[in-house]
Amino acid sequence: MESANTQLYVVTGFLGAGKTTVLLKILEQLKGHRVGIIQNEFGKLGIDGTILRNDDIQMVEINRGSIFCSCLKLNFVNALSEMAQQDFEYLFVESSGLGDPSNVEEILQAAQAVSGKEYDFKGVICLIDAVNFMEQLDDLETVYRQLKHCHLSVITKSDLVDNDRIQELRKKIREINPVCKIEISNMGELDYGFLREDLLLYQWAEGEETTNSEETKPKxxxxxxxxxxxxxxxxxxxxxxxxxxxxxxxxxxxxxxxxxxxxxxxxxxxxxxxxxxxxxxxxxxxxxxxxxxxxxxxxxxxxxxxxxxxxx
Structure with missing residues (x-):
């Protein structure tokens, strides 16, 4: 196996948590590197894709559902296997806000079988919306699963809440995922040291069946x-x-x-x-x-x- 396998990050977080904003900031850090993006939008307009797109980035959009759902899983495997041929240094998968990544490692194994190339999977980054997370957690299993299966959690919109709220969020994160790394983000900015770390050291949950299905897909x-x-x-x-x-x-x-x-x-x-x-x-x-x-x-x-x- 070649030593220079593409480093793969999966970015999750509920709708509006700031995934595209944070990803834009990460791309600034990686300027000059060969970077690919697979973006998963629930709505087929591909709105965030329009914001992210530029001449230096190769991008694939998978719309109208979650890439972790059986309805789009094959599309995701195919996109991963095609991207594996591009010789990227980094590949970021921006999941739909409704995506449950519990089965991500199973999908990566399928992509490797199809393409014959292995990704250097670096981990799942979950964005936590400081303003809305607690209410979202009460509403949806997806929000719980995204945090449970991440290696790095990033509390976004920290400028919009006070320190008590940040401490409350830290406590809640630890209840759901006792080991993931926690970072605080303001306007999409955060400590990018994680790009030089092995986030898989912060693995908590074993893979399981995703909750995404045709039946649970919102209108x-x-x-x-x-x-x-x-x-x-x-x-x-x-x-x-x-x-x-x-x-x-x-x-x-x-x-x-x-x-x-x-x-x-x-x-x-x-x-x-x-x-x-x-x-x-x-x-x-x-x-x-x-x-x-x-x-x-x-x-x-x-x-x-x-x-x-x-x-x-």
Whole structure:
């Protein structure tokens, strides 16, 4: 076996924990190295892929589900085996926020069998949203599994909480994963020393069957809108939807302001200036199954009242 096997990291963390932000910062640290990314988005728009993409990075996107689910596992194995031929120094897999990585090592073994090449698996990095983690943990087995099966946990958005909250999070992390390394991140910045460490020394849980399946896959919907609306009108619509979704994100043309990247996590709505797009698009990941369709139409009609298209 060649000594210069590609170093592989898997990045997990629930929707909105900051995976893309942290990954961008890690890529800055590795400038000049040959780096590949496999990105797994639940919504097929590949919004985070648009943000990450540049000429120096080779990227594969796997959308419409979790790469750990039987519905996409073969796609993931194929992507890993294809990337193994590219002679990267580093490969990062950014999992969907709804991904349960309990079976990641089984998938890596399958990829090795297909490609004949072995990855130097460096570990799973789990991002912990300092603002929303405790509530997410109460809601979803996925959040528990992501932390249980990680080697490095990174508490993100630390600038938005006080020290008591950080200590509470540390305690909760230790209840679920007594051995993983813990780092604190502010605006995506963290101690990058882990890139020179063997994170597998912090292994806690043995591999197990993932909870991701066709049956547990949340309903995802996509909105297309051709016009532009005032920001306060869009905010009013988004606030109406917050109780029924895990996440809303996309790109939208705001009247008098131009194009914005829209990101809704928990009760927080963020807007960030972005490049222009062909049309406004939003992805909704539902907490309430197909019932979300009626809620979107009702809220849009009430708050906006202009024509839009909704699709699966």
């Amino acid at each position: 995802t919907l996509f909105m297309d809108f051709e016009g532009e609306i005032k920001k306060d009108v869009l905010v009013s619509f988004l606030n109406e939807m917050i109780p029924y979704v895990y996440r809303i994100k996309g790109f939208f043309k705001i009247e008098g302001q131009g194009w914005s990247q829209v990101d809704v996590v928990g009760s927080k709505i963020d807007f960030k200036e972005c490049d222009s797009c062909e049309k406004s698009q939003l992805v909704f990941i539902s907490k309430i199954g197909p019932a979300i369709i009626k809620k979107i139409f009702a809220a849009w009609e009430d708050k906006v009242g202009l024509e839009m298209k909704l699709r699966n």
